[in-house]
Amino acid sequence: MIEIAFGFVAAICWGLHDFLVRFIVKKVTIFSALLCTNLFGILFLAGSFFLTEQNFILSVTFILISIIYGILFLIASYGLYMAFDRGPVFVAAPIICSYPILSLIYAAVLTTSPKPHQWLLSLIVVFGIFLTVYTKKENTDKVKTVKLETIYWSILSAVFFSLSFQLGQNQIINSNEIISNLIARTSSIMVIVSLFANHIKFKSIKPNYIIILILMGVVDTLALLIMVYSGNFNHPEFSSVSASTFGLITILLVCFFYKEKLNFIQMLGISLVFSSIAILTLS
Numbered sequence: 685m686i687e688i689a690f691g692f693v694a695a696i697c698w699g700l701h702d703f704l705v706r707f708i709v710k711k712v713t714i715f716s717a718l719l720c721t722n723l724f725g726i727l728f729l730a731g732s733f734f735l736t737e738q739n740f741i742l743s744v745t746f747i748l749i750s751i752i753y754g755i756l757f758l759i760a761s762y763g764l765y766m767a768f769d770r771g772p773v774f775v776a777a778p779i780i781c782s783y784p785i786l787s788l789i790y791a792a793v794l795t796t797s798p799k800p801h802q803w804l805l806s807l808i809v810v811f812g813i814f815l816t817v818y819t820k821k822e823n824t825d826k827v828k829t830v831k832l833e834t835i836y837w838s839i840l841s842a843v844f845f846s847l848s849f850q851l852g853q854n855q856i857i858n859s860n861e862i863i864s865n866l867i868a869r870t871s872s873i874m875v876i877v878s879l880f881a882n883h884i885k886f887k888s889i890k891p892n893y894i895i896i897l898i899l900m901g902v903v904d905t906l907a908l909l910i911m912v913y914s915g916n917f918n919h920p921e922f923s924s925v926s927a928s929t930f931g932l933i934t935i936l937l938v939c940f941f942y943k944e945k946l947n948f949i950q951m952l953g954i955s956l957v958f959s960s961i962a963i964l965t966l967s
Contacts, residue, residue, distance in 0.1 A: 688965045690914040691926030697907035699933020704900050705768065706938075708893055714765045715883040717897065718758065719876050724901030726869045729909070733862045746856050747867060753851035754868025755875055756844050757908060763841030770834045777931040778814040779838035785810060786846035787924035798921070806925045808960040815953030817931055849924055852908070853915025861912045865905065926961055 708717060767776035788798050788806055798806070857864045876884070889897070907927070914923035932954055938944055946954070 685919065685922060685965050687914050687917050687919050687921075687923040688926045688961060690910050690917075691923030692929065692961070694907040694910045694923065694927040695930040696933055697903040697910070698927070698930035699937060701900050701903045701907070702764075702768070702930060702934040703937040704896050704903075705765070707896055709765065709769055711890075712888050712893060712897075713883055713885050714762060714769070715876055715880045716885050716889060717765070717900070718761060719873060719884055720889070720894075720897040721901035721904055722758075722869050722872045722876070724898045725905030726866060726873070728902045728905050729862055729866045729869065733866065736862065741860075742863075743856070746860070746864065749851055749854050749856060750864040750867035751871040753848045754865075754871040756848035756851065757868065758872040758875060760841045760844035760848055761904075763837045763844060767834050767837035767841055770837060772831070772834070774817050775831050775834045776838045777817040778810075779835065780841045780845070781813045781817075781928040781931050782810050783842040783846040784921070784924040784928045786843065787849060787921040790846070790850050791919070791921040796919075798919075802922075802964060805960045805964045806922075809925055809928065809957050809964075812953040812956030812960065813928065813931055815956065816935060816950045817953075846924070849911050849920075852912040853920040855915070857912060858916050861909055865909050865912060868908075869905065922964065925964065929957055929961070932957060 705717075764776075764780060767780065770776075784806055788803065791798060852864070852868070911920075911923055911927060914920040935946075935950070936954075939946060
């Protein structure tokens with residue numbers, strides 16, 4: 685199933701994005717980072733547009749859908765930043781990565797309901813992610829307070845990611861994904877500048893952060909472009925299932941670069957995720 689392959693490529697991009705977030709999340713304000721990543725994303729899309737010489741026809745509906753899913757994705761990204769900033773990650777990541785369940789529900793209501801075994805395999809993927817990310821619970825009152833805030837931002841992020849993908853995979857966007865994403869990113873920048881200009885601190889962005897922000901902008905934009913493109917196929921909701929493995933990609937990158945080891949439960953979780961995705965693809 686090609687939709688799952690697209691989602692997995694998106695997961696690699698977002699996994700790299702979240703790995704890079706670790707280096708700047710405490711050093712650059714969230715809105716500064718969001719503004720820069722969206723700006724670099726626009727430059728990447730503009731270059732892609734001229735290289736592919738894509739033809740397009742703009743309509744009011746096309747523009748409105750692009751603007752709305754762009755803003756929804758911005759809200760979801762902000763929620764992800766806030767959840768990861770508040771921590772702990774073992775609370776935030778599994779909740780955010782559960783958004784495919786919402787995508788499957790949308791498909792069941794609006795199009796064709798997934799088959800029982802597809803529901804089961806998708807749930808196993810989410811459960812495997814939970815096992816992989818989950819670590820020992822801290823018991824201090826301070827952490828319990830943070831967890832409640834983390835849960836709020838994580839749920840918000842999951843809901844808005846699912847809504848953004850649902851709208852972005854609309855048939856009217858098909859074959860015009862690049863221009864649609866250009867509109868989506870531009871609308872995000874307009875929202876950030878008009879509503880949160882006071883939170884943008886360019887002085888906090890050091891030269892060595894620029895390269896990280898450029899990479900974040902490119903991979904984030906590429907991932908969303910891939911997710912929107914999967915709307916050209918029959919079951920784009922399954923791209924959400926495989927894309928939700930971005931948390932595992934981040935963990936594997938951390939293990940590779942920082943020489944950290946996976947425990948038995950984490951290895952079990954990863955095995956469940958990838959075996960379920962493999963079976964889902966073959967089915």
